Amino acid sequence: MFGFIVQRLWQAAIVVFAMSALVFTGVYAVGNPIDVLISPDATQDIRAAVIAQYGLDQPLWRQYFAFVGRVFEGDFGRSLVYNMPVSELILSRLPATLELTLAAVIFASLVGIPIGMYAGYKPYSPVSRAIMAISILGFSVPTFWFGLMLIMVFAVQFGIMPAGGRGETVSLFGIEFSFLTIDGLQHLVLPALNLALFKFSLMIRLARAGTRELMLSDTVKFARAAGLSEFTVLSRHVLRLISIPLVTVFGLELGSTLAFAVVTETIFSWPGLGKLIIDSITSLDRPVMVAYLMLVALLFIVINLVVDLTYALLDPRLRKGRA
Amino acid sequence: MTDTQPHATTAPLLDVTNLATWFPTGRGEIKAVDGVSFSLAPGEVLGLVGESGSGKSITGFSIIGLIDEPGRIVEGSVKLEGRELIGLPAHELRAIRGKTISMVFQDPMMTLNPVLSIGTQIRLALEAHESITAAQARERAIKALAQVRISDPERKVDFFPHQFSGGMRQRVAIAIALLHRPKLIICDEPTTALDVSIQAEILAEMKELVAELGTALIWISHDLAIVSSIADRVAVMKTGRIVEIGPALGVLTRPQHDYTRALLDALPSRAKPGQLLLRASGIADAAPPPRKAATANLPPLGSPYLVIDEAVKRFEKPAGIMRRLAIKSGIAQPVTSVQAVDGVSLVLKRGEVLGLVGESGSGKSTLGRMAAGITVPSAGTVRLNGQPVMSAGRSPTKITTRVQTIFQDPFASLNGRMRIGDIVAEGPLAHRLVTRSEARGYVADWLAAVGLDPAFANRFPHQFSGGQRQRIAIARALAMQPDVVVCDEPVASLDVSIQAQIINLLIRLRSELDLSLIFISHDLSVVRHLCDRVAIMYRGRIVEEGEAGALYADPQHDYTKRLLAAVPVLPMAAE
Numbered sequence: 001m002f003g004f005i006v007q008r009l010w011q012a013a014i015v016v017f018a019m020s021a022l023v024f025t026g027v028y029a030v031g032n033p034i035d036v037l038i039s040p041d042a043t044q045d046i047r048a049a050v051i052a053q054y055g056l057d058q059p060l061w062r063q064y065f066a067f068v069g070r071v072f073e074g075d076f077g078r079s080l081v082y083n084m085p086v087s088e089l090i091l092s093r094l095p096a097t098l099e100l101t102l103a104a105v106i107f108a109s110l111v112g113i114p115i116g117m118y119a120g121y122k123p124y125s126p127v128s129r130a131i132m133a134i135s136i137l138g139f140s141v142p143t144f145w146f147g148l149m150l151i152m153v154f155a156v157q158f159g160i161m162p163a164g165g166r167g168e169t170v171s172l173f174g175i176e177f178s179f180l181t182i183d184g185l186q187h188l189v190l191p192a193l194n195l196a197l198f199k200f201s202l203m204i205r206l207a208r209a210g211t212r213e214l215m216l217s218d219t220v221k222f223a224r225a226a227g228l229s230e231f232t233v234l235s236r237h238v239l240r241l242i243s244i245p246l247v248t249v250f251g252l253e254l255g256s257t258l259a260f261a262v263v264t265e266t267i268f269s270w271p272g273l274g275k276l277i278i279d280s281i282t283s284l285d286r287p288v289m290v291a292y293l294m295l296v297a298l299l300f301i302v303i304n305l306v307v308d309l310t311y312a313l314l315d316p317r318l319r320k321g322r323a
Numbered sequence: 324m325t326d327t328q329p330h331a332t333t334a335p336l337l338d339v340t341n342l343a344t345w346f347p348t349g350r351g352e353i354k355a356v357d358g359v360s361f362s363l364a365p366g367e368v369l370g371l372v373g374e375s376g377s378g379k380s381i382t383g384f385s386i387i388g389l390i391d392e393p394g395r396i397v398e399g400s401v402k403l404e405g406r407e408l409i410g411l412p413a414h415e416l417r418a419i420r421g422k423t424i425s426m427v428f429q430d431p432m433m434t435l436n437p438v439l440s441i442g443t444q445i446r447l448a449l450e451a452h453e454s455i456t457a458a459q460a461r462e463r464a465i466k467a468l469a470q471v472r473i474s475d476p477e478r479k480v481d482f483f484p485h486q487f488s489g490g491m492r493q494r495v496a497i498a499i500a501l502l503h504r505p506k507l508i509i510c511d512e513p514t515t516a517l518d519v520s521i522q523a524e525i526l527a528e529m530k531e532l533v534a535e536l537g538t539a540l541i542w543i544s545h546d547l548a549i550v551s552s553i554a555d556r557v558a559v560m561k562t563g564r565i566v567e568i569g570p571a572l573g574v575l576t577r578p579q580h581d582y583t584r585a586l587l588d589a590l591p592s593r594a595k596p597g598q599l600l601l602r603a604s605g606i607a608d609a610a611p612p613p614r615k616a617a618t619a620n621l622p623p624l625g626s627p628y629l630v631i632d633e634a635v636k637r638f639e640k641p642a643g644i645m646r647r648l649a650i651k652s653g654i655a656q657p658v659t660s661v662q663a664v665d666g667v668s669l670v671l672k673r674g675e676v677l678g679l680v681g682e683s684g685s686g687k688s689t690l691g692r693m694a695a696g697i698t699v700p701s702a703g704t705v706r707l708n709g710q711p712v713m714s715a716g717r718s719p720t721k722i723t724t725r726v727q728t729i730f731q732d733p734f735a736s737l738n739g740r741m742r743i744g745d746i747v748a749e750g751p752l753a754h755r756l757v758t759r760s761e762a763r764g765y766v767a768d769w770l771a772a773v774g775l776d777p778a779f780a781n782r783f784p785h786q787f788s789g790g791q792r793q794r795i796a797i798a799r800a801l802a803m804q805p806d807v808v809v810c811d812e813p814v815a816s817l818d819v820s821i822q823a824q825i826i827n828l829l830i831r832l833r834s835e836l837d838l839s840l841i842f843i844s845h846d847l848s849v850v851r852h853l854c855d856r857v858a859i860m861y862r863g864r865i866v867e868e869g870e871a872g873a874l875y876a877d878p879q880h881d882y883t884k885r886l887l888a889a890v891p892v893l894p895m896a897a898e
Contacts, residue, residue, distance in 0.1 A: 226447075
């Protein structure tokens with residue numbers, strides 16, 4: 001197991017390194033931030049001075065290695081727009097996104113999996129058919145539209161939910177969280193629901209497909225023949241057996257939601273990473289873009305590692321080094 | 324078997340009358356069980372025999388109330404100690420399942436949950452019928468494992484199914500079935516997936532346990548010999564009905580019904596070796612197959628033809644870069660390898676049938692694959708008529724078409740998206756044995772040769788039964804004009820009557836085409852029937868080799884003796 005983790009970390013290092021090179025080159029190709037930074041009527045001298053100040057007159061490879069050198073010292077550079085260290089900027093936004101996506105993905109799993117298992121357990125009942133219809137809808141409805149509908153109905157029509165923002169936050173271990181206050185929770189519900197919709201539908205379909213297949217398996221027949229109740233069969237046997245694909249998708253979805261919750265964050269003015277990256281792309285804030293994309297790569301690697309370790313936890317056949 | 328008389332007078336434990344279970348399909352109802360009646364005395368063992376699709380398993384599932392949707396019990400009654408089970412609400416049925424009636428399934432690989440420990444699975448089965456603490460459950464689990472002769476149960480209780488062998492897993496399944504001391508256990512082909520010697524052990528243990536606990540058994544099987552060794556009474560099923568029922572000895576030695584007789588006649592163990600087996604339904608034997616002009620330099624019949632010399636096959640996991648570095652510098656252990664075939668030398672004479680017998684994991688299939696040029700030997704050579712079967716170099720490929728293979732599973736070995744004609748013609752076309760314009764006629768000839776209608780060439784594999792598919796696989800192999808055919812368990816997945824057809828086909832084709840066969844099997848009676856010489860494989864080596872008759876009559880090696888002793892034997896009528 002230890003060797004496995006070392007191997008994975010080694011792979012992770014290579015991926016992060018490759019990612020940094022790719023992102024750096026890609027961002028370099030997008031455009032010159034100087035055009036955004038300085039007013040068009042600045043003199044040529046000022047232009048040259050600013051360019052030299054940010055090291056933009058150097059060839060690409062030299063800029064890249066200078067960047068890598070600074071990263072090893074923990075310095076991702078300063079945001080051109082906010083004029084603060086990028087690491088600080090990202091860390092200040094990360095908790096909001098983390099909170100929102102975790103709420104969404106956990107809700108989607110906790111509700112979606114049991115519902116999906118029910119639909120797989122009784123595939124022909126009207127309730128199951130309704131569940132499947134809803135899940136199809138969940139796949140096909142665009143996120144932005146569903147978000148706007150949520151705001152229209154719950155915030156505008158009934159006025160029971162706030163339309164945007166993060167609400168009151170409480171500081172825990174020096175990080176601001178909103179799920180600990182009533183107001184914060186109220187602000188969290190709609191964006192989390194909006195973000196959860198797609199994942200919710202996905203979990204339903206996965207859980208249903210797995211359950212349907214397993215209900216016909218000899219394992220379930222044998223468990224029933226031993227007199228186990230249907231609930232025990234589902235909760236102890238089936239859930240464990242379908243959990244591996246579910247965990248895989250959970251991990252992938254968690255990663256992509258963390259990285260790309262842009263639409264929901266924009267609609268609900270949620271001050272998370274998604275809004276930050278959109279803003280920095282429009283203003284060509286290079287250091288933020290590079291650092292953000294590297295963070296995303298790292299997130300995916302960590303999540304995948306955790307998923308792989310969870311496999312070993314869930315399936316004894318994957319545990320090595322046991323008699 | 325003499326104790327059947329007293330049972331007749333006691334009140335029956337189970338009384339099944341006119342049971343009918345139907346499965347609706349798009350084209351009407353399939354009557355899987357169609358009016359089955361029998362009764363079972365306490366402690367009695369009933370063998371339920373039939374071929375696949377005869378409804379024997381569905382009968383078992385109907386009794387225990389586990390018919391998969393959309394199947395349903397249409398009529399009839401199942402009375403357990405006088406209490407009607409059909410129509411009972413789900414929770415009352417559940418209270419009976421596992422407690423009064425329990426069930427053991429065919430494949431212990433599929434029945435136990437791979438992600439739960441044995442102890443947990445036993446605890447769940449215990450909790451289904453009594454409230455019990457975790458410590459008590461563990462203690463009971465250990466006792467249950469000890470009862471089915473699993474050594475070191477205190478440690479094994481925490482094992483997961485994959486850490487057990489097939490026989491051990493089936494013992495665990497039996498332990499779970501016995502937990503609540505049921506009055507009846509339904510065993511659905513419980514030893515079919517196991518090796519002969521393991522099967523013999525399980526049979527013996529089951530007999531003992533049943534006698535000791537007074538449990539009644541319904542033993543469902545396709546294998547008459549196994550049933551005869553355990554059952555007091557035997558019921559023979561065909562297309563959803565019981566055609567004959569009576570004391571085991573009587574049914575198996577003096578069968579009254581034609582179908583029972585046909586089943587018995589299809590068994591190779593009851594025929595003279597080498598003779599065609601009797602078959603119930605006569606499929607017309609086909610025209611003699613077309614033989615392409617063979618290459619001139621074939622050695623005479625009986626001279627060494629396919630020579631395997633010191634063949635070794637090791638399977639090892641490929642090591643990554645880091646791992647290899649670590650091994651080189653002595654930090655890590657070298658990758659463990661499995662020696663599947665461990666220095667085997669074997670000579671197949673031209674025109675003979677060589678049986679290769681062994682249990683699963685003995686390396687017999689790997690040896691066959693090396694002989695057929697599918698697997699590359701790690702060391703040693705395989706030569707056909709003096710020429711290597713595979714090319715030299717880093718990644719060797721097969722360079723002869725004169726060795727062909729027939730695989731075990733005709734469902735997996737035929738490409739489901741290709742038409743039969745294309746499947747058979749593919750190889751001959753690729754190797755220019757026939758031109759594209761001749762292919763149609765060539766395929767038709769071969770299909771006829773294996774007893775299939777040449778018009779089938781336009782159909783797809785899924786439209787055929789297992790036996791028909793195996794014929795197609797044989798036609799495909801023979802259409803390549805081989806001299807040597809490696810048959811890897813070609814009849815293992817087939818019903819007895821289909822098995823008899825395929826064996827007859829092989830006997831006939833072999834004599835008509837002067838084929839040499841390597842016949843890999845775990846079934847000793849089939850091997851005895853078909854093979855001239857037999858080689859017994861055990862743990863990657865050949866432990867004994869000789870003329871079939873001599874080897875069966877006077878085995879020398881301990882392993883061969885054990886193997887032969889483990890084969891269940893049918894009682895023979897005194898003539």
